[in-house]
Amino acid sequence: MTLRLHNFFRSSTSVRLRSALNLKGLEYDYVAYVLRDGETRTPEYLAMNPAGLVPSLEREDGQVMTQSLAIIEWLDETHPAPPLLPRDADGRARVRALAYMVACEIHPLNNLRVLGHLAKTFGADEAAQKAWFTHWVTATFDALETTLARDAATGRFCHGDTPGLADLCLYAQVWNNRRFDISPDPWPTIARIFKALDDIPAFADAAPPRQPDAA
Amino acid sequence: MTLRLHNFFRSSTSVRLRSALNLKGLEYDYVAYVLRDGETRTPEYLAMNPAGLVPSLEREDGQVMTQSLAIIEWLDETHPAPPLLPRDADGRARVRALAYMVACEIHPLNNLRVLGHLAKTFGADEAAQKAWFTHWVTATFDALETTLARDAATGRFCHGDTPGLADLCLYAQVWNNRRFDISPDPWPTIARIFKALDDIPAFADAAPPRQPDAA
Numbered sequence: 227m228t229l230r231l232h233n234f235f236r237s238s239t240s241v242r243l244r245s246a247l248n249l250k251g252l253e254y255d256y257v258a259y260v261l262r263d264g265e266t267r268t269p270e271y272l273a274m275n276p277a278g279l280v281p282s283l284e285r286e287d288g289q290v291m292t293q294s295l296a297i298i299e300w301l302d303e304t305h306p307a308p309p310l311l312p313r314d315a316d317g318r319a320r321v322r323a324l325a326y327m328v329a330c331e332i333h334p335l336n337n338l339r340v341l342g343h344l345a346k347t348f349g350a351d352e353a354a355q356k357a358w359f360t361h362w363v364t365a366t367f368d369a370l371e372t373t374l375a376r377d378a379a380t381g382r383f384c385h386g387d388t389p390g391l392a393d394l395c396l397y398a399q400v401w402n403n404r405r406f407d408i409s410p411d412p413w414p415t416i417a418r419i420f421k422a423l424d425d426i427p428a429f430a431d432a433a434p435p436r437q438p439d440a441a
Numbered sequence: 442m443t444l445r446l447h448n449f450f451r452s453s454t455s456v457r458l459r460s461a462l463n464l465k466g467l468e469y470d471y472v473a474y475v476l477r478d479g480e481t482r483t484p485e486y487l488a489m490n491p492a493g494l495v496p497s498l499e500r501e502d503g504q505v506m507t508q509s510l511a512i513i514e515w516l517d518e519t520h521p522a523p524p525l526l527p528r529d530a531d532g533r534a535r536v537r538a539l540a541y542m543v544a545c546e547i548h549p550l551n552n553l554r555v556l557g558h559l560a561k562t563f564g565a566d567e568a569a570q571k572a573w574f575t576h577w578v579t580a581t582f583d584a585l586e587t588t589l590a591r592d593a594a595t596g597r598f599c600h601g602d603t604p605g606l607a608d609l610c611l612y613a614q615v616w617n618n619r620r621f622d623i624s625p626d627p628w629p630t631i632a633r634i635f636k637a638l639d640d641i642p643a644f645a646d647a648a649p650p651r652q653p654d655a656a
Contacts, residue, residue: 276583276585276587276588277546277584278584279546289531291538295541295545296540296541299533299537300530300531300533300534300537303530304530315515316504316515318515319506319511319512319515320511322508322510323507323508323511323512325511326508326510326511327508329545330508330544330545330549331494331549334545334546334549334550335550335555343576347569350563358558358562361558365492366492368491369492370491372491
């Protein structure tokens, strides 16, 4: 299977999906888009992904998949090893809830189009954007830290000693936070897990600075 | 199994989960919280759900589950009939992507705490909040309409003729939009599916006006 990944080096959802593809040992062609230049708003891109968002995963059969978490669940179903979700339903619910804390409570509020809309609508300058970004990271990282730190199910990673769906989201978000110089250190469990993930080539190779379109 | 649903009548994520519980034929005790009054920020609630968000689902064994989509996937795994996801991996990826368009691109930007933060930080009045809300609904509903209208996999509902995960999110979002008088009519496929869902008691009974805490 030849996969074409339509993405952007700094996009947090792209980091998630690249890490997942790497963990599954799947090779892909890297197609880069400059979000600021509207390269995902062209008629060609919108035909493939009507939302104009990254990432999109184009398969050899021509089918285009969208939404990073939907693609990652699909990868896990079609390429089961190594697994990204636990085998038991309770464990899966825990891992998905941790993942969605990042994917539904932080990232949607802090991506480039939202910051741009804040600037356009409310005149939010760089400092106001940083305050906005930091507010939502802090609100959810505080809760995520509490959840991870108090639960015996947390191991070397978010759930036991195998990296999975929640780790993909955590790793990408900690990278995303660097845009506004937010260190993970105030959240010791998150910081510890990030460091453990960053030691794994599948994650480190998916990080923004290592991509061909990195500035 | 006696379930206790900690939720709020108007919360969109609560609507999703109530519809899912109803579809699965599961009874639950309804525990209402007034979000504006900070009732999910008490020490007792935060002990159960450190993010201070609704819904939380408390099980008979005392375990508390959070994040509506994680709970719904768990319900579908532990109570398989009727299924909320298709049997094939491609179908599941399509349904999850449709669901996440709402759950990751609209709802996180438009919920009460975000509107409150806009008011506090940028002085956004009711009109500015409505413009913000409408902007994000429109951006994603335009893309969702295109996706649903062009794809033969769309049936009476988002995917074929059985309501599922994407329908739970669509139904709740159309209800949520009423807060700012946004009609689904500009998006004919979305409007048609909403109407079909609203004819199903499991959905209609989960709608905000039918809840015990409705104003």
